[in-house]
Amino acid sequence: MEVAIVTCPHCGQTVEAKDPTGGRTGGVRRRLKSEYRATRNTCPECGSEYDIRNP
Known part of the structure; x- marks a missing residue:
């Protein structure tokens, strides 16, 4: 698991997040359906x- x-999207703070996509994210959203998350x-x-x- 990578870190991105x-x-x-709530407070605008830049943070490190766990990213299982290997650094190829499709973006960050407040809420997504589970099939896109x-x-x-x-x-x-x-x-x-x-x-x-x-992605």
């Missing part, structure tokens, strides 16, 4: 959940 640098992460700054989209 992403921007939290690679992983769900929690922002360490604001505590909100966000999803990394499959």
Whole structure:
């Protein structure tokens, strides 16, 4: 599992996130249907959940 640098869609903070896609993300969104979601992460700054989209 890789680590990606992403921007939290809730607070705008740049954070490191677990990325099972190997660095080929399709973006970061607040909520995605499970078929499009690679992983769900929690922002360490604001505590909100966000999803990394499959490429």
